[in-house]
Amino acid sequence: MPEDFTRIFASTGIKATITDSDYNGGWVPIVGDQAPDTPDFNAVMNEQDRKLAELNDRSANLVTSSDIPDADATLTAAQLIGGEFTITPTAARTLTTDTAANIIAELTGSVDNSNFEFTIINSGVFDATLVEGAGVTLVGSMIVNGAATFRFRRLTSSSASVTRLNYVHNQKMIVVDQKASGTAGGTITGTGWRTRDLNFVIYNNIVGASLLNDVITLPLGKYQVSLSAPINGANRHKVKLTNIDDTIDYIGTSESSVGSTTRSFLDCVFSILSEKNFKVFHYSQSTVANSGFGLQSSFGVDEIYTQISIEKIG
Incomplete structure (x- = not known):
């Protein structure tokens, strides 16, 4: 039976705050030679589960390539996650992201700061412009007239940012x-x-x-x-x-x-x-x-x- 990576240990339990130096040093800097108490134990296990959940999320969302019709379109959550899109516009086109809530819901097991990348390739002579859906904040130029890679980052359970990473003109x-x-x-x-x-x-x-x-x-x-x-x-x-x-x-x-x-x-x-x-x-x-x-x-x-x-x- 496959493991359920969406379960996060102590996600609703009491957790201590552990500094980077304490975490790097292991249990001794935190509790000395004593057994860890419940909040400390919960904090460490919670962080481990969150890391595993993000790794699972990234591995589950491998890049898929698809063509976008020559028209204005909304890129659905399922399409966006790990997606690579090619459009050949014969006029200026607008590509709108799905809502932040929908994309986050599609990111199984995601937590705040979970992220993924997607790429838009414009092989035509007219611009394609990425526009935000509800709850999404755009950072950087969203006009694509070549190839551009973007990073989606979850901010909260209902908000996110999309940042342009590169612009290929070579x-x-x-x-x-x-x-x-x-x-x-x-x-x-x-x-x-x-x-x-x-x-x-x-x-x-x-x-x-x-x-x-x-x-x-x-x-x-x-x-x-x-x-x-x-x-x-x-x-x-x-x-x-x-x-x-x-x-x-x-x-x-x-x-x-x-x-x-x-x-x-x-x-x-x-x-x-x-x-x-x-x-x-x-x-x-x-x-x-x-x-x-x-x-x-x-x-x-x-x-x-x-x-x-x-x-x-x-």
Whole structure:
């Protein structure tokens, strides 16, 4: 007959308060050479049973994987405990936890501070947001556009917290315009959008992403992009990133480079529902031959001009 781990010794009996140092030292620091009295004995046995109950609870709630329909949903207590969920939203979705009371009731033999973890994987391009059920307090960002792990912790018999533990963003591509030492950035012709050179991939682990002939190709997904590019002596200027398949522009900062070199910066977030191609363009007020796209340093190492960092976040 299996053991009943829900039974906690002296759960309604009289228990003493035993400090960490006394507990670590065993019975002698507590009662000397005498036999323990009932409150002391109850306290020790109660703590042992509570630990066993939590271990049993954790072992009983192993991870199960399931797909969530593409819709707003409530994650039931049975689903949440040890769960791993995958959703592919075609629009922003809300995922609501069950109530704290229901989840705690499902945690057989749980005590205050009992906890478990669950993971939500968003493989689409729209956000999935975790929302609290009654009695649940949320801690940290609950917007999931990648993968996120959460810890549920029982606070009382009817209240609990859900804390975000991690946020996985590990697909990245870094592309630059890299030229040999002493080579200027190139000629910028004023009053028009001119293509920036992109010729070297520093790092890329985005599956399906590539660079060819100044064009960056990205697969379906949600992306966060940071870009900067210099202009030398061409007065006012601005950079942009363009989805050349759909003619969508992401615009950089307005800058001026009168008698100097300055950079235009761009930060943006976008989603694409299929593979798309992107180019970087720059507009300047004036024409500058040879070094308009950047003045060389000639320090014996490669010259770096345009820089773009792309992170896949969904």
